[in-house]
Amino acid sequence: MLSRKATCKSHGQDSSYFLGWQEYEKNPHDDVLNPSGIIQMGLAENQLSFDLLESWLAKNPEATMFAKNNVNGGSIFRELALFQDYHGLQIFKNELVEYMSEIRQNKVRFDPKKLVLTAGSTSANETLMFCLAEPGEAFLIPTPYYPGFDRDLKWRTGVEIVPIHCSSSNGFRITNSAIENAYEEALNLNLKVKGIFITNPSNPLGTTMNQKEFNILIRFAMLKKLHIVSDEIYAGTVFHPKKFISIIQAIKTLKLENSDIWTRFHIVSSLSKDLGLPGFRIGLIYSNDETLIAAATKMSSFGLISSQTQYLLSKLLGDKKFTKIYVRENRKRLEKRQKMLVLGLKEFGIQCLKSNAGLFCWIDMRNLLDSDTFEAELKLWKKILYEVGLNICPGSSCHCSQPGWFRVCFANMSEETLNLSIHRMRAFVYSIGHNQAYTSNVNLMN
Numbered sequence: 001m002l003s004r005k006a007t008c009k010s011h012g013q014d015s016s017y018f019l020g021w022q023e024y025e026k027n028p029h030d031d032v033l034n035p036s037g038i039i040q041m042g043l044a045e046n047q048l049s050f051d052l053l054e055s056w057l058a059k060n061p062e063a064t065m066f067a068k069n070n071v072n073g074g075s076i077f078r079e080l081a082l083f084q085d086y087h088g089l090q091i092f093k094n095e096l097v098e099y100m101s102e103i104r105q106n107k108v109r110f111d112p113k114k115l116v117l118t119a120g121s122t123s124a125n126e127t128l129m130f131c132l133a134e135p136g137e138a139f140l141i142p143t144p145y146y147p148g149f150d151r152d153l154k155w156r157t158g159v160e161i162v163p164i165h166c167s168s169s170n171g172f173r174i175t176n177s178a179i180e181n182a183y184e185e186a187l188n189l190n191l192k193v194k195g196i197f198i199t200n201p202s203n204p205l206g207t208t209m210n211q212k213e214f215n216i217l218i219r220f221a222m223l224k225k226l227h228i229v230s231d232e233i234y235a236g237t238v239f240h241p242k243k244f245i246s247i248i249q250a251i252k253t254l255k256l257e258n259s260d261i262w263t264r265f266h267i268v269s270s271l272s273k274d275l276g277l278p279g280f281r282i283g284l285i286y287s288n289d290e291t292l293i294a295a296a297t298k299m300s301s302f303g304l305i306s307s308q309t310q311y312l313l314s315k316l317l318g319d320k321k322f323t324k325i326y327v328r329e330n331r332k333r334l335e336k337r338q339k340m341l342v343l344g345l346k347e348f349g350i351q352c353l354k355s356n357a358g359l360f361c362w363i364d365m366r367n368l369l370d371s372d373t374f375e376a377e378l379k380l381w382k383k384i385l386y387e388v389g390l391n392i393c394p395g396s397s398c399h400c401s402q403p404g405w406f407r408v409c410f411a412n413m414s415e416e417t418l419n420l421s422i423h424r425m426r427a428f429v430y431s432i433g434h435n436q437a438y439t440s441n442v443n444l445m446n
């Protein structure tokens with residue numbers, strides 16, 4: 001009785017990424033109430049800097065109480081309650097572009113007229129697919145990639161994803177041949193390729209792209225007349241921001257501002273990761289293509305950010321002294337956590353890919369597999385979920401082409417819980433007798 005869209009399987013809800021969450025919900029760890037429960041390490045959430053946000057809120061109560069902070073006082077309640085323009089609050093967009101520059105070290109400036117507000121990056125990514133491709137056309141995406149893309153990019157739009165297979169042999173970097181092979185594969189499948197979709201910094205790798213990769217990517221996109229979508233949702237999590245190159249900088253470095261690629265790259269971002277506010281649903285699309293911005297703005301009616309949230313965040317982001325301190329402190333805390341996990345695992349022979357951003361590590365457990373297969377990976381994942389009590393994310397759910405890699409999140413729990421999870425892993429590894437450090441690709445590891 002339901003539509004094909006409502007009943008089709010391409011949502012990806014049955015992937016191990018979502019199944020792990022369901023198992024966690026049935027038996028969640030709690031220090032006091034359920035100490036042997038499952039620890040959620042499959043959720044890229046940042047809870048490390050809530051104290052900073054909460055102390056700002058305590059000092060700025062007018063931001064949540066609708067008070068107008070002008071000399072006449074009064075309330076902004078009616079204005080916000082009635083506001084329904086899908087262009088968004090101008091003051092919020094102005095502050096948002098300033099913040100985007102700030103987390104990119106002010107090396108690039110953004111124009112608020114080229115910005116579309118959306119309910120999180122989820123909505124931004126889907127809106128872009130609606131605007132850039134017809135059903136049945138394809139985007140090439142480097143693997144491994146965020147499991148949610150199967151839902152966000154494909155499900156309702158009918159757009160296809162063709163993987164660019166990246167390999168551990170070079171730290172999962174994009175190469176010319178990997179892009180060319182993916183393009184050929186799409187043609188063999190009779191799919192018209194409309195663009196390349198990158199995530200920088202990468203989820204699940206926690207790495208940032210270098211200029212060499214950008215050169216390959218941008219040249220290929222120019223040659224084949226493709227769009228480039230760059231999901232930069234993790235830009236504010238880079239531990240040492242000088243290392244981060246946004247696509248906009250990469251294109252400027254190549255002096256391509258006057259070429260046609262200038263209107264064919266599009267940035268997606270949100271405040272879900274660096275500010276740790278996924279519940280507030282604050283996302284955006286940034287593009288130099290005016291027609292795209294006009295279309296996406298109209299489409300944003302289907303996923304707007306509440307005016308109350310826009311108002312609150314315009315106050316918070318407008319406090320430049322606060323955002324500077326927050327961004328710096330948050331990066332420091334994330335790096336400290338990442339080191340805790342990397343060093344903790346290394347002690348009993350589990351290596352992580354060398355990373356410099358994100359809320360997770362990409363860990364190598366190939367030496368714990370029974371065989372070099374995805375069946376063995378799933379078997380190990382189930383053991384870790386049910387016997388060890390950790391919900392981590394198997395590489396296969398991120399479409400990794402090599403079995404044995406897992407994404408492990410470290411920023412959604414307390415230090416004590418992270419220590420407990422490392423302790424559980426140590427006990428597990430020793431119980432199966434694998435305590436030798438894995439030695440291959442050591443230069444790519446933390």
Ligand SMILES: Cc1ncc(COP(=O)(O)O)c(C=O)c1O
Pocket residue numbers: 044119120121122123146148199203231233269270271272278282283
């Ligand atoms: C790469 C990437 N893009 C988009 C999203 C969705 O983010 P949002 O909460 O802003 O919708 C996520 C969430 O994990 C992500 O990792």
